[in-house]
Amino acid sequence: MASLREASPLARTTLAFVAVALVCALFADLAVTTVNPYQELVRLLAGVVTPDFYATDNLGSALAYTLAFALLGVAFGNVLGFGLALLFFSRIVRTGCAFVRAIHELFWALIFLQIFGLSPLTGILAIGIPYAGIIAKVYAEILEEADPAPLRAVPLGSGLISTFLFARLPDAWAHFRTYSMYRLECGLRSSAVLGFVGLPTLGFHLESSFSQGRYSEVSALLILFYVVIASMRLWMRKPLLPVWLVAAAAILPWGLTVSAANMLRFFTHDIVPYPLRAPGGDTLAALGDWLHLMLFEQALPGAAATIQLTMVALVATGVLTMFFFPLVSPLLLGRWARGAGHVFLVVVRSTPEYILAFVLLQLWGPSMLPAIVALSLHNGAIIGHLIGRFTETVKLRPDASRGIDRYVYEVSPRIYRPMMALLFYRWEVILRETAILGILGIATLGFYVDSAFADLRFDRALFLILITAMLNICVDAISRAIRARLRLQTTLKHR
């Protein structure tokens, strides 16, 4: 007998993703391997409630460097991204932008470290280059969606530049500013995380404090970081922007010299696959062996683990979102409970997923579990916040049901489509983050990239980074196709 009701395409897609995630989880290593994880957790929590702001002399400088790299990186990305947005009609520019944003800023940092060493350029470009790719795409979309009516009213014969400046740019400008603020917040997180690969930002000190179990110091570093992010709207004012940029440029240690020979060698020698530059022998056969090794022993296992982790984390993010959004939804909670919910979500989403994963890895030992929890907490908090805000615009009839009934019947059906749109939009972001968590020791692509860098085999590292970028571009395309088929849309504000 046929079922009474055909499942909707959205429901079928959901079930398919959940099924894939369950299969992935079945084969995932989810063990807790530390001897006494909860004792460590108790020590960590004790540290969290006893922050020590005087434990290290480096607190101020770490914060200043984090801010400086974020400001200059985002500023650079903004200027370059704006320029590229104007050229976004060109296929080459579009493809180039998709490519640079498919590579995570930590991978960029690992590359630039080889070229520029610890020069400030490394941090600025590591943030600025991928951000330029993202910003170009978003700005191009903003310009495209701008009201076309003013263009038609411009007198015939007005120059292209004047027309753009008067009829196109002003209305887009407000969107650019809002988006830049959001990007700066992302930039602060990226900048903090760059410390994990050796730049003198928060992550650097966080890692050393952590490894020595100085949790009060960790707590102080993180609290300062939250304060900086939460107070951004107070200190990031238009007239102050030049002051911050000059100050940022002034405090960075520009004295370190960049070796041109080093740079040249990196591009012409280091990144060329080893067999091609090795002396003598059968180059072609050696290249075949090299490719075989790279593909079957590194790229494929790495990609498989990356996809596995991504799928589980994506579905877990969706599940957590369903729990998180009510915390800040006026339809479901009173004012005081919502206040607490806001604080919780702000803290969870302001903590870079990389740092969350790092913390959980210390507690539970190396497996996929810390990565899954970290990714789904961070992304669930971001989407939960946006969906909670979305429910502020939903009007319920006065006699609507209450409590769980209201959650199930009134609210969930209304938020499901926008939530799925955001999840699919976030899919590619989760993949990029998954790859990077490999640097912490989980066997995703980032693990192999990091090992290759550690062994100074830059040819391998670059090959694997290219594979990662391609994987990203594929997932982005699949996500776009699914969103188009299910007619899922995200508004500009929710990018």
Next chain:
Amino acid sequence: MALIDFRDETAGYGGTAILEGITLRIEPGEKVAVVGESGAGKSTLLRLAYERCRNGAALVPQELGLVQSLTVFHNVYMGRLHRHSTWRNLRNLVRPAPAEVREVGAVLSQLRLEDKLFAAVGELSGGQQQRTAVGRALYHPGEILIADEPVSAVDEHQAREILETMNGEKRTVVLAMHDRALAIAFADRLVGLRNGRIVLDEPAAGMKPDDLDHLYRPAG
């Protein structure tokens, strides 16, 4: 020479004709009002007329085409964007020059909008926005003004003032109007549209609003 010379013209969007068999000549110095019920093709006729005035007519589109985040000054200044160099335009965008502020201020005082010179358009009322769009067209150096319902959002007293100013400033005026009494009072020639065809083309002198009834009556 005629400014507009349509001979058996057909126009529309995406294959569906909105205007059919339009033959219309407009000479310099004429004040023409296009009348007819909504959907008759007034806006399409005006758009067509604007596109044919290659040497630059001033335009007040029905949707106004204002840049919401710019000030009234900047929106009106845009009427002469094509007369200035890019550098001068850029300079006026960042910091309005006194000479231009004076000129734009003079235009705005005719429209009783001088106190809103540096207000953002997005914060203005519907009537003030409409007057800003009229201001932009008046500041435009062209001799021909094409305006689609330019006074629909202001009261009748103000409408009369604005139409008078428009007639005084521009040699040739082509308006779309739904208000029959105003059309007769301020135009010297009426063009009546019905279902995309011109069904009336007469001098306005001596006409009464009731004479246009047949344009609005249900068909059949």
